[in-house]
Amino acid sequence: MIGVIDYGAGNITSVSRALSHLGRAHRVSGKPEELASSTHLIFPGVGAAGSAMATIRETGLADLIGDFVSSGRPTLGICLGCQIVLAASEEDDTPGLDLFPGIVKRFPGDMKTQARPLKIPHMGWNRVVFTRPSPLFAGIYPAGEFYFVHSYYPLPAEEDLVLGRTEYGISFCSVLGRGNLLAVQFHPEKSGPAGLKLLDNFCRWDGKDAL
Amino acid sequence: MLSKRIIPCLDVREGRLTKGIGFKNNQDIGDPVAAACQYYQGGADEIVFYDITASAEKRGILIDVVKRVAERIFIPLSVGGGIRSLEDMRTVIGAGAEKVSINTEAVLNPALVETGARAFGSQCLVLGMDVKRTGRTIETPSGYEVVIHGGRTCTGRDALAWAKEAADRGAGEICLNSIDADGTREGYDLELTWMISSRVSIPVIASGGAGRPEHLASVLTEGGADAALVASLFHYKSHTISGLKNFLHERGIPVRLL
Numbered sequence: 001m002i003g004v005i006d007y008g009a010g011n012i013t014s015v016s017r018a019l020s021h022l023g024r025a026h027r028v029s030g031k032p033e034e035l036a037s038s039t040h041l042i043f044p045g046v047g048a049a050g051s052a053m054a055t056i057r058e059t060g061l062a063d064l065i066g067d068f069v070s071s072g073r074p075t076l077g078i079c080l081g082c083q084i085v086l087a088a089s090e091e092d093d094t095p096g097l098d099l100f101p102g103i104v105k106r107f108p109g110d111m112k113t114q115a116r117p118l119k120i121p122h123m124g125w126n127r128v129v130f131t132r133p134s135p136l137f138a139g140i141y142p143a144g145e146f147y148f149v150h151s152y153y154p155l156p157a158e159e160d161l162v163l164g165r166t167e168y169g170i171s172f173c174s175v176l177g178r179g180n181l182l183a184v185q186f187h188p189e190k191s192g193p194a195g196l197k198l199l200d201n202f203c204r205w206d207g208k209d210a211l
Numbered sequence: 212m213l214s215k216r217i218i219p220c221l222d223v224r225e226g227r228l229t230k231g232i233g234f235k236n237n238q239d240i241g242d243p244v245a246a247a248c249q250y251y252q253g254g255a256d257e258i259v260f261y262d263i264t265a266s267a268e269k270r271g272i273l274i275d276v277v278k279r280v281a282e283r284i285f286i287p288l289s290v291g292g293g294i295r296s297l298e299d300m301r302t303v304i305g306a307g308a309e310k311v312s313i314n315t316e317a318v319l320n321p322a323l324v325e326t327g328a329r330a331f332g333s334q335c336l337v338l339g340m341d342v343k344r345t346g347r348t349i350e351t352p353s354g355y356e357v358v359i360h361g362g363r364t365c366t367g368r369d370a371l372a373w374a375k376e377a378a379d380r381g382a383g384e385i386c387l388n389s390i391d392a393d394g395t396r397e398g399y400d401l402e403l404t405w406m407i408s409s410r411v412s413i414p415v416i417a418s419g420g421a422g423r424p425e426h427l428a429s430v431l432t433e434g435g436a437d438a439a440l441v442a443s444l445f446h447y448k449s450h451t452i453s454g455l456k457n458f459l460h461e462r463g464i465p466v467r468l469l
Contacts, residue, residue: 013307018285046332113212116435119414121334121383124437125214125256125467145214145467147287149334167212190309192251192286193469 002026002203003038005045005065005081007055012044015078018189018196024203032064040203041068044189045080046149049104050092052080062097069099069181074207077183082176083154085183091152099181102156111169118169121151128164128174128186135205136163136175136182136198144194146186148174154185180207214467215431215459216256216438217452218289218416219445221246223262226272244279250445251284253452254469258284259312259386259440262292270299274306281307291339291386300327304335312386314339315359318366318373321380328381337416338382342370342403343390355403362390370403371410378411385411386440388418396422404434416440424450424458431464 002019006012006028019026026042029035043065045052056062069075077085084096089104096104111118129143153172156162163182164175174185182202188195222229227241247258258280262273270293277290290303291312300311311331317324317338327336343365345356355370374385387407389400399420408415417436421427421444430436444450456466 013305014281014285014309017282017307021282021285046334116409117412119412119437122213123334123384123414124216126212127214190285190287196285 001038002040002042003035004028005035005041005043005061006030007043007045007052007059007061014187014189015042015044018199019203022196022200022203024200030059030061032060035064036067038068038073040074040076040205041065042076042078042202043081043084044078045084047080048092049080049083049089049094049096049152053084053094053096056084056097065097066099072180072207074202074205075181076202077181078189079150079185079187082183082185083152085176085181086154086156089152100156100161100176100178101158102154102161102176104152105155106152107169113169121149122153122168123149125191126166126168126174126186128166130164130175132160132163134163134175134177134182135209136184136201138201139197140194140201144191144198146174146184146188146191146195146198148186150185154183212465213437214256214465215436216416217254217427217456217459217466218257218259218438218440219250219255219452220259220261220418220440220442222442223260223273223276223292224264226276243276244283247280248283250452251286254456254467255286255452256438256467257287257289259289259291260308261312262290264292270302274302277303277306277308289337291337296323297326297330300331300335304331310335310337310384312337312339314341315361317377317382318357318359318368321376324377324380324382328383333381333383333413336382337384337386338374338377339386339388340370340374340377341388341390344400344403353406355406358390362393371406374407374411378413382413384414384416386416386418387436388440389420392420393418395420398422398426399430399434399436399439401429401434404430404436408435408437414438424455427455428459428462428464431459 086102166174287309289310290308353371357368414437416438418440
Protein backbone atom coordinates (compact mmCIF):
# COMPACT_ATOMS: atom_id res chain seq x y z
CA MET A 1 0.00 0.00 0.00
CA ILE A 2 1.36 3.40 -1.04
CA GLY A 3 0.70 6.21 1.41
CA VAL A 4 -0.12 9.65 0.03
CA ILE A 5 0.07 12.52 2.50
CA ASP A 6 -2.83 14.95 2.41
CA TYR A 7 -2.05 17.97 4.56
CA GLY A 8 -4.66 20.18 3.01
CA ALA A 9 -2.19 22.01 0.79
CA GLY A 10 -3.89 22.14 -2.56
CA ASN A 11 -5.48 19.52 -4.69
CA ILE A 12 -3.75 16.18 -4.34
CA THR A 13 -6.50 14.09 -5.91
CA SER A 14 -4.60 14.21 -9.21
CA VAL A 15 -1.82 12.14 -7.61
CA SER A 16 -4.41 9.66 -6.40
CA ARG A 17 -6.00 9.44 -9.85
CA ALA A 18 -2.61 8.83 -11.46
CA LEU A 19 -1.85 6.01 -9.00
CA SER A 20 -5.27 4.47 -9.68
CA HIS A 21 -4.58 4.66 -13.40
CA LEU A 22 -1.30 2.80 -12.79
CA GLY A 23 -3.18 0.17 -10.81
CA ARG A 24 -1.33 1.01 -7.58
CA ALA A 25 -3.21 0.49 -4.33
CA HIS A 26 -2.83 3.59 -2.19
CA ARG A 27 -4.25 5.43 0.77
CA VAL A 28 -4.63 9.21 0.98
CA SER A 29 -4.55 10.49 4.53
CA GLY A 30 -3.47 13.32 6.78
CA LYS A 31 -3.12 11.04 9.81
CA PRO A 32 0.36 9.66 10.58
CA GLU A 33 -1.08 6.47 12.12
CA GLU A 34 -2.88 5.66 8.86
CA LEU A 35 0.28 6.10 6.81
CA ALA A 36 2.97 4.60 9.04
CA SER A 37 2.61 1.04 7.71
CA SER A 38 2.77 2.05 4.03
CA THR A 39 5.34 0.46 1.76
CA HIS A 40 6.01 3.76 -0.04
CA LEU A 41 5.29 7.36 0.93
CA ILE A 42 4.46 10.27 -1.39
CA PHE A 43 4.12 13.83 -0.15
CA PRO A 44 2.71 16.10 -2.82
CA GLY A 45 1.66 19.67 -2.34
CA VAL A 46 1.05 23.05 -3.81
CA GLY A 47 0.53 26.20 -1.83
CA ALA A 48 2.53 28.33 0.53
CA ALA A 49 5.52 26.85 2.38
CA GLY A 50 4.77 28.59 5.68
CA SER A 51 1.26 27.27 6.22
CA ALA A 52 2.17 23.84 4.83
CA MET A 53 5.10 23.42 7.23
CA ALA A 54 2.98 24.62 10.15
CA THR A 55 0.35 21.98 9.36
CA ILE A 56 2.96 19.26 8.85
CA ARG A 57 4.50 19.95 12.25
CA GLU A 58 1.20 20.32 14.14
CA THR A 59 -0.25 17.09 12.78
CA GLY A 60 2.80 14.95 13.48
CA LEU A 61 3.40 14.42 9.76
CA ALA A 62 6.90 15.90 10.07
CA ASP A 63 7.86 13.08 12.43
CA LEU A 64 6.16 10.53 10.21
CA ILE A 65 8.18 11.64 7.18
CA GLY A 66 11.40 11.63 9.20
CA ASP A 67 10.74 8.14 10.60
CA PHE A 68 9.67 6.83 7.21
CA VAL A 69 12.87 8.05 5.55
CA SER A 70 14.97 6.59 8.41
CA SER A 71 13.28 3.22 7.94
CA GLY A 72 14.73 2.98 4.43
CA ARG A 73 11.40 2.76 2.61
CA PRO A 74 10.98 4.65 -0.70
CA THR A 75 9.85 8.23 -0.18
CA LEU A 76 8.96 10.79 -2.85
CA GLY A 77 8.36 14.53 -2.49
CA ILE A 78 6.50 16.41 -5.22
CA CYS A 79 6.59 20.18 -5.86
CA LEU A 80 6.27 21.81 -2.43
CA GLY A 81 7.08 18.35 -1.07
CA CYS A 82 10.40 18.63 -2.91
CA GLN A 83 11.21 21.95 -1.25
CA ILE A 84 10.40 21.08 2.36
CA VAL A 85 13.02 18.30 2.49
CA LEU A 86 15.68 21.03 2.57
CA ALA A 87 16.71 23.02 5.64
CA ALA A 88 14.89 26.27 4.95
CA SER A 89 12.87 28.25 2.42
CA GLU A 90 12.95 31.93 1.53
CA GLU A 91 9.18 31.66 1.14
CA ASP A 92 7.67 32.98 4.36
CA ASP A 93 11.16 32.49 5.86
CA THR A 94 10.20 28.91 6.69
CA PRO A 95 12.39 26.24 8.32
CA GLY A 96 12.07 22.95 6.42
CA LEU A 97 12.38 19.31 7.46
CA ASP A 98 16.16 19.52 7.02
CA LEU A 99 16.46 16.00 5.64
CA PHE A 100 19.05 17.32 3.17
CA PRO A 101 21.29 20.37 3.46
CA GLY A 102 20.26 23.29 1.28
CA ILE A 103 17.74 26.06 0.91
CA VAL A 104 14.80 27.05 -1.28
CA LYS A 105 15.16 30.31 -3.18
CA ARG A 106 12.84 32.53 -5.19
CA PHE A 107 13.57 32.92 -8.88
CA PRO A 108 15.36 36.23 -9.44
CA GLY A 109 12.95 38.94 -10.61
CA ASP A 110 15.10 40.17 -13.48
CA MET A 111 15.63 36.98 -15.50
CA LYS A 112 15.55 37.36 -19.26
CA THR A 113 15.60 35.15 -22.32
CA GLN A 114 16.29 36.62 -25.75
CA ALA A 115 15.93 40.07 -24.15
CA ARG A 116 12.40 39.35 -22.89
CA PRO A 117 11.69 39.15 -19.19
CA LEU A 118 10.88 35.69 -17.86
CA LYS A 119 7.59 35.32 -16.08
CA ILE A 120 7.20 34.05 -12.54
CA PRO A 121 5.80 31.55 -11.68
CA HIS A 122 7.68 29.17 -13.90
CA MET A 123 4.60 27.47 -15.33
CA GLY A 124 4.35 24.94 -18.09
CA TRP A 125 6.37 22.17 -19.67
CA ASN A 126 10.11 22.22 -19.40
CA ARG A 127 12.97 19.85 -19.99
CA VAL A 128 14.60 17.93 -17.18
CA VAL A 129 18.09 16.67 -17.93
CA PHE A 130 19.00 13.83 -15.61
CA THR A 131 22.50 14.49 -14.31
CA ARG A 132 22.87 11.35 -12.19
CA PRO A 133 21.33 7.90 -12.50
CA SER A 134 18.27 7.13 -10.42
CA PRO A 135 15.72 4.31 -10.36
CA LEU A 136 13.08 6.97 -11.04
CA PHE A 137 14.45 7.62 -14.51
CA ALA A 138 14.20 4.10 -15.94
CA GLY A 139 12.78 4.33 -19.45
CA ILE A 140 12.97 8.15 -19.48
CA TYR A 141 16.73 8.73 -19.17
CA PRO A 142 18.59 10.89 -20.28
CA ALA A 143 15.90 13.62 -20.36
CA GLY A 144 12.19 14.31 -20.47
CA GLU A 145 9.67 17.13 -20.40
CA PHE A 146 7.55 17.66 -17.30
CA TYR A 147 4.92 20.09 -16.07
CA PHE A 148 6.05 22.75 -13.58
CA VAL A 149 4.23 25.39 -11.53
CA HIS A 150 6.42 27.18 -8.99
CA SER A 151 8.04 30.47 -8.02
CA TYR A 152 10.71 28.99 -5.73
CA TYR A 153 13.34 26.38 -6.54
CA PRO A 154 15.44 23.99 -4.44
CA LEU A 155 19.14 24.65 -4.05
CA PRO A 156 20.79 21.64 -2.36
CA ALA A 157 24.06 22.43 -0.61
CA GLU A 158 25.78 19.33 -1.96
CA GLU A 159 26.15 18.83 -5.68
CA ASP A 160 25.75 15.05 -5.45
CA LEU A 161 22.17 15.58 -4.21
CA VAL A 162 21.28 17.02 -7.64
CA LEU A 163 19.81 14.31 -9.88
CA GLY A 164 18.24 16.49 -12.57
CA ARG A 165 18.44 20.05 -13.84
CA THR A 166 16.14 22.42 -15.71
CA GLU A 167 16.81 25.74 -17.43
CA TYR A 168 14.60 28.71 -16.71
CA GLY A 169 16.65 31.87 -16.79
CA ILE A 170 19.00 30.01 -14.51
CA SER A 171 19.86 26.33 -14.30
CA PHE A 172 18.13 24.95 -11.23
CA CYS A 173 17.86 21.58 -9.54
CA SER A 174 14.54 19.97 -10.54
CA VAL A 175 15.20 16.49 -9.12
CA LEU A 176 17.11 15.81 -5.95
CA GLY A 177 17.70 12.97 -3.59
CA ARG A 178 19.93 10.37 -2.03
CA GLY A 179 19.29 6.87 -0.78
CA ASN A 180 15.59 6.15 -0.41
CA LEU A 181 14.42 9.80 -0.44
CA LEU A 182 13.84 11.41 -3.82
CA ALA A 183 12.03 14.60 -4.71
CA VAL A 184 10.88 16.27 -7.91
CA GLN A 185 9.98 19.94 -8.36
CA PHE A 186 7.60 19.22 -11.25
CA HIS A 187 4.24 17.44 -11.19
CA PRO A 188 4.67 13.88 -12.54
CA GLU A 189 0.92 13.32 -12.11
CA LYS A 190 0.30 16.07 -14.68
CA SER A 191 3.21 15.34 -16.98
CA GLY A 192 1.63 12.90 -19.40
CA PRO A 193 3.23 9.54 -20.21
CA ALA A 194 6.72 10.54 -18.96
CA GLY A 195 5.30 11.58 -15.59
CA LEU A 196 3.28 8.39 -15.25
CA LYS A 197 6.39 6.38 -16.06
CA LEU A 198 8.33 8.15 -13.32
CA LEU A 199 5.55 7.53 -10.78
CA ASP A 200 5.34 3.90 -11.81
CA ASN A 201 9.12 3.55 -11.43
CA PHE A 202 8.80 4.91 -7.90
CA CYS A 203 6.01 2.46 -7.05
CA ARG A 204 8.13 -0.46 -8.30
CA TRP A 205 11.23 0.62 -6.39
CA ASP A 206 12.38 -0.98 -3.14
CA GLY A 207 14.31 2.09 -1.99
CA LYS A 208 17.68 0.48 -2.57
CA ASP A 209 18.62 -0.99 -5.88
CA ALA A 210 18.23 0.23 -9.41
CA LEU A 211 15.16 -1.14 -11.17
CA MET B 212 13.77 26.40 -21.85
CA LEU B 213 10.06 26.56 -21.21
CA SER B 214 7.98 25.09 -24.01
CA LYS B 215 5.21 27.03 -25.68
CA ARG B 216 1.96 25.28 -24.88
CA ILE B 217 -0.58 24.14 -27.46
CA ILE B 218 -3.99 23.96 -25.82
CA PRO B 219 -7.03 22.49 -27.56
CA CYS B 220 -10.25 24.12 -26.46
CA LEU B 221 -13.38 21.99 -26.34
CA ASP B 222 -16.64 23.89 -26.47
CA VAL B 223 -19.15 21.82 -24.61
CA ARG B 224 -22.88 22.27 -24.40
CA GLU B 225 -24.97 19.96 -22.28
CA GLY B 226 -22.24 17.37 -22.26
CA ARG B 227 -21.59 17.30 -26.01
CA LEU B 228 -19.04 19.03 -28.21
CA THR B 229 -20.58 21.86 -30.15
CA LYS B 230 -18.04 21.63 -32.95
CA GLY B 231 -17.60 18.39 -34.80
CA ILE B 232 -14.16 16.89 -34.82
CA GLY B 233 -12.71 15.45 -37.96
CA PHE B 234 -11.71 12.07 -36.59
CA LYS B 235 -11.86 9.49 -39.27
CA ASN B 236 -13.96 6.39 -38.62
CA ASN B 237 -14.59 7.43 -35.07
CA GLN B 238 -17.94 6.64 -33.56
CA ASP B 239 -17.41 9.06 -30.72
CA ILE B 240 -17.74 12.29 -32.65
CA GLY B 241 -19.25 14.78 -30.30
CA ASP B 242 -18.18 13.01 -27.14
CA PRO B 243 -15.91 15.42 -25.23
CA VAL B 244 -14.33 12.63 -23.18
CA ALA B 245 -13.22 10.77 -26.29
CA ALA B 246 -12.01 14.01 -27.88
CA ALA B 247 -9.98 14.96 -24.79
CA CYS B 248 -8.38 11.51 -24.69
CA GLN B 249 -7.52 11.77 -28.37
CA TYR B 250 -5.87 15.17 -27.83
CA TYR B 251 -3.97 13.83 -24.82
CA GLN B 252 -2.62 10.91 -26.84
CA GLY B 253 -1.75 13.33 -29.62
CA GLY B 254 0.42 15.51 -27.40
CA ALA B 255 -1.81 18.33 -26.14
CA ASP B 256 -0.08 20.25 -23.34
CA GLU B 257 -3.29 21.14 -21.54
CA ILE B 258 -7.00 20.93 -22.29
CA VAL B 259 -9.64 23.57 -21.84
CA PHE B 260 -13.34 22.84 -21.45
CA TYR B 261 -15.55 25.77 -22.07
CA ASP B 262 -19.29 25.64 -21.52
CA ILE B 263 -21.00 28.87 -22.45
CA THR B 264 -24.38 27.54 -21.39
CA ALA B 265 -23.20 26.49 -17.95
CA SER B 266 -25.39 27.56 -15.07
CA ALA B 267 -25.74 26.32 -11.54
CA GLU B 268 -28.49 23.87 -12.53
CA LYS B 269 -26.79 22.56 -15.65
CA ARG B 270 -23.22 22.40 -14.43
CA GLY B 271 -23.64 18.83 -13.25
CA ILE B 272 -23.30 17.54 -16.80
CA LEU B 273 -20.02 19.37 -17.35
CA ILE B 274 -18.73 18.24 -13.95
CA ASP B 275 -19.39 14.66 -14.95
CA VAL B 276 -17.40 15.17 -18.16
CA VAL B 277 -14.50 16.70 -16.22
CA LYS B 278 -14.50 13.80 -13.75
CA ARG B 279 -14.41 11.21 -16.50
CA VAL B 280 -11.66 13.06 -18.36
CA ALA B 281 -9.55 13.59 -15.21
CA GLU B 282 -9.45 9.83 -14.65
CA ARG B 283 -8.07 9.24 -18.11
CA ILE B 284 -5.69 12.03 -18.97
CA PHE B 285 -2.70 13.31 -17.02
CA ILE B 286 -2.08 16.85 -18.15
CA PRO B 287 -3.61 20.04 -16.72
CA LEU B 288 -7.33 20.54 -17.29
CA SER B 289 -8.96 23.92 -17.27
CA VAL B 290 -12.68 24.65 -17.02
CA GLY B 291 -14.53 27.83 -17.85
CA GLY B 292 -18.02 29.09 -18.47
CA GLY B 293 -20.49 30.40 -15.97
CA ILE B 294 -18.15 30.28 -12.96
CA ARG B 295 -19.66 32.81 -10.55
CA SER B 296 -18.53 31.96 -7.04
CA LEU B 297 -15.93 30.27 -4.87
CA GLU B 298 -18.36 27.39 -4.58
CA ASP B 299 -18.45 26.99 -8.39
CA MET B 300 -14.65 26.97 -8.41
CA ARG B 301 -14.49 24.39 -5.63
CA THR B 302 -16.87 22.14 -7.57
CA VAL B 303 -14.84 22.12 -10.80
CA ILE B 304 -11.52 21.79 -8.96
CA GLY B 305 -12.98 18.95 -6.91
CA ALA B 306 -13.99 17.23 -10.15
CA GLY B 307 -10.35 17.23 -11.26
CA ALA B 308 -9.69 20.57 -12.97
CA GLU B 309 -6.32 22.22 -12.20
CA LYS B 310 -7.53 25.60 -13.33
CA VAL B 311 -10.74 27.56 -13.50
CA SER B 312 -11.31 30.35 -15.95
CA ILE B 313 -13.45 33.33 -15.02
CA ASN B 314 -14.44 36.03 -17.45
CA THR B 315 -17.69 38.00 -17.16
CA GLU B 316 -17.97 37.48 -13.42
CA ALA B 317 -14.43 38.76 -12.85
CA VAL B 318 -15.34 42.05 -14.56
CA LEU B 319 -18.60 42.39 -12.64
CA ASN B 320 -17.05 41.30 -9.35
CA PRO B 321 -13.25 41.79 -9.43
CA ALA B 322 -12.92 40.71 -5.80
CA LEU B 323 -13.66 37.16 -6.98
CA VAL B 324 -10.19 37.11 -8.58
CA GLU B 325 -8.60 37.84 -5.21
CA THR B 326 -10.70 35.49 -3.15
CA GLY B 327 -10.28 32.73 -5.74
CA ALA B 328 -6.51 33.18 -5.84
CA ARG B 329 -6.32 33.18 -2.05
CA ALA B 330 -8.47 30.07 -1.72
CA PHE B 331 -6.92 27.94 -4.45
CA GLY B 332 -3.67 29.68 -5.43
CA SER B 333 -2.96 31.94 -8.39
CA GLN B 334 -1.89 28.94 -10.47
CA CYS B 335 -5.55 27.82 -10.40
CA LEU B 336 -7.01 31.06 -11.59
CA VAL B 337 -7.15 31.97 -15.27
CA LEU B 338 -8.62 35.30 -16.28
CA GLY B 339 -10.56 34.90 -19.51
CA MET B 340 -10.72 38.16 -21.44
CA ASP B 341 -12.82 38.86 -24.52
CA VAL B 342 -11.46 41.95 -26.17
CA LYS B 343 -12.63 44.18 -29.03
CA ARG B 344 -10.64 46.70 -31.04
CA THR B 345 -11.99 50.22 -30.53
CA GLY B 346 -9.19 52.50 -31.60
CA ARG B 347 -7.60 54.70 -28.96
CA THR B 348 -10.12 56.69 -26.95
CA ILE B 349 -10.00 58.40 -23.58
CA GLU B 350 -11.66 55.36 -21.93
CA THR B 351 -9.61 52.83 -23.88
CA PRO B 352 -6.11 54.27 -24.36
CA SER B 353 -4.77 50.86 -25.35
CA GLY B 354 -7.15 50.79 -28.30
CA TYR B 355 -8.95 47.71 -27.01
CA GLU B 356 -12.05 47.31 -24.88
CA VAL B 357 -13.15 44.47 -22.61
CA VAL B 358 -16.46 42.87 -23.60
CA ILE B 359 -18.46 40.39 -21.53
CA HIS B 360 -21.41 38.03 -21.78
CA GLY B 361 -19.74 36.14 -24.62
CA GLY B 362 -19.05 39.35 -26.53
CA ARG B 363 -22.55 40.77 -26.33
CA THR B 364 -21.94 43.51 -23.75
CA CYS B 365 -19.37 46.30 -24.03
CA THR B 366 -17.94 47.42 -20.70
CA GLY B 367 -16.04 50.57 -21.65
CA ARG B 368 -13.04 49.16 -19.76
CA ASP B 369 -9.60 49.38 -21.24
CA ALA B 370 -8.20 45.92 -21.99
CA LEU B 371 -4.63 46.62 -20.87
CA ALA B 372 -5.74 48.31 -17.66
CA TRP B 373 -7.99 45.35 -16.82
CA ALA B 374 -5.27 42.81 -17.60
CA LYS B 375 -2.88 44.59 -15.24
CA GLU B 376 -5.51 44.93 -12.54
CA ALA B 377 -6.44 41.25 -12.73
CA ALA B 378 -2.77 40.24 -12.51
CA ASP B 379 -2.36 42.47 -9.46
CA ARG B 380 -5.44 40.90 -7.92
CA GLY B 381 -3.89 37.45 -8.23
CA ALA B 382 -4.87 35.97 -11.60
CA GLY B 383 -2.23 33.40 -12.55
CA GLU B 384 -2.70 33.53 -16.31
CA ILE B 385 -4.66 35.42 -18.93
CA CYS B 386 -6.51 33.73 -21.75
CA LEU B 387 -6.83 36.55 -24.24
CA ASN B 388 -9.50 36.18 -26.89
CA SER B 389 -9.84 38.63 -29.73
CA ILE B 390 -13.49 39.00 -30.66
CA ASP B 391 -12.46 40.54 -33.98
CA ALA B 392 -10.18 37.66 -34.95
CA ASP B 393 -12.31 34.88 -33.48
CA GLY B 394 -13.77 32.68 -36.17
CA THR B 395 -12.00 34.47 -39.04
CA ARG B 396 -9.27 31.83 -39.34
CA GLU B 397 -7.04 34.67 -40.57
CA GLY B 398 -4.65 34.66 -37.66
CA TYR B 399 -4.41 35.83 -34.08
CA ASP B 400 -4.39 39.55 -33.28
CA LEU B 401 -0.63 39.90 -32.87
CA GLU B 402 -0.71 43.55 -31.85
CA LEU B 403 -3.19 42.87 -29.07
CA THR B 404 -1.36 39.77 -27.88
CA TRP B 405 2.02 41.52 -27.78
CA MET B 406 0.56 44.57 -26.03
CA ILE B 407 -0.86 42.48 -23.19
CA SER B 408 1.86 39.83 -23.01
CA SER B 409 4.72 42.33 -22.86
CA ARG B 410 3.04 44.43 -20.18
CA VAL B 411 1.82 41.87 -17.64
CA SER B 412 3.99 39.60 -15.52
CA ILE B 413 1.79 36.50 -15.92
CA PRO B 414 1.57 34.09 -18.87
CA VAL B 415 -0.76 34.93 -21.75
CA ILE B 416 -2.64 32.34 -23.78
CA ALA B 417 -3.59 33.68 -27.20
CA SER B 418 -7.03 32.83 -28.50
CA GLY B 419 -9.07 33.53 -31.59
CA GLY B 420 -8.22 33.41 -35.26
CA ALA B 421 -6.03 30.35 -35.80
CA GLY B 422 -6.49 29.07 -39.33
CA ARG B 423 -3.02 27.85 -40.31
CA PRO B 424 0.08 26.58 -38.52
CA GLU B 425 1.86 29.82 -39.49
CA HIS B 426 -0.60 31.71 -37.32
CA LEU B 427 0.56 29.83 -34.25
CA ALA B 428 4.19 30.41 -35.12
CA SER B 429 3.52 34.16 -35.38
CA VAL B 430 1.60 34.54 -32.15
CA LEU B 431 4.15 32.50 -30.17
CA THR B 432 7.04 34.64 -31.47
CA GLU B 433 5.99 38.14 -32.60
CA GLY B 434 2.89 38.04 -30.42
CA GLY B 435 4.90 37.05 -27.35
CA ALA B 436 2.24 34.53 -26.30
CA ASP B 437 3.21 31.79 -23.85
CA ALA B 438 0.58 29.42 -25.19
CA ALA B 439 -1.95 29.20 -27.98
CA LEU B 440 -5.54 28.11 -27.66
CA VAL B 441 -6.66 26.17 -30.68
CA ALA B 442 -10.16 25.11 -31.55
CA SER B 443 -11.26 24.80 -35.15
CA LEU B 444 -7.79 24.14 -36.51
CA PHE B 445 -8.03 20.69 -34.98
CA HIS B 446 -11.78 20.30 -35.15
CA TYR B 447 -12.34 20.83 -38.87
CA LYS B 448 -9.03 20.30 -40.58
CA SER B 449 -6.57 17.55 -40.96
CA HIS B 450 -4.00 19.23 -38.69
CA THR B 451 -2.83 17.09 -35.82
CA ILE B 452 -1.20 18.34 -32.65
CA SER B 453 2.00 16.46 -33.39
CA GLY B 454 2.08 17.79 -36.95
CA LEU B 455 1.61 21.30 -35.67
CA LYS B 456 4.28 20.89 -33.02
CA ASN B 457 6.73 19.53 -35.56
CA PHE B 458 6.02 22.58 -37.72
CA LEU B 459 6.78 24.89 -34.78
CA HIS B 460 9.83 22.88 -33.72
CA GLU B 461 11.30 23.15 -37.23
CA ARG B 462 11.00 26.92 -36.90
CA GLY B 463 12.96 26.95 -33.66
CA ILE B 464 9.96 27.43 -31.39
CA PRO B 465 10.31 25.37 -28.20
CA VAL B 466 7.49 22.82 -27.92
CA ARG B 467 7.08 19.56 -26.07
CA LEU B 468 7.47 16.69 -28.53
CA LEU B 469 6.24 13.24 -27.55
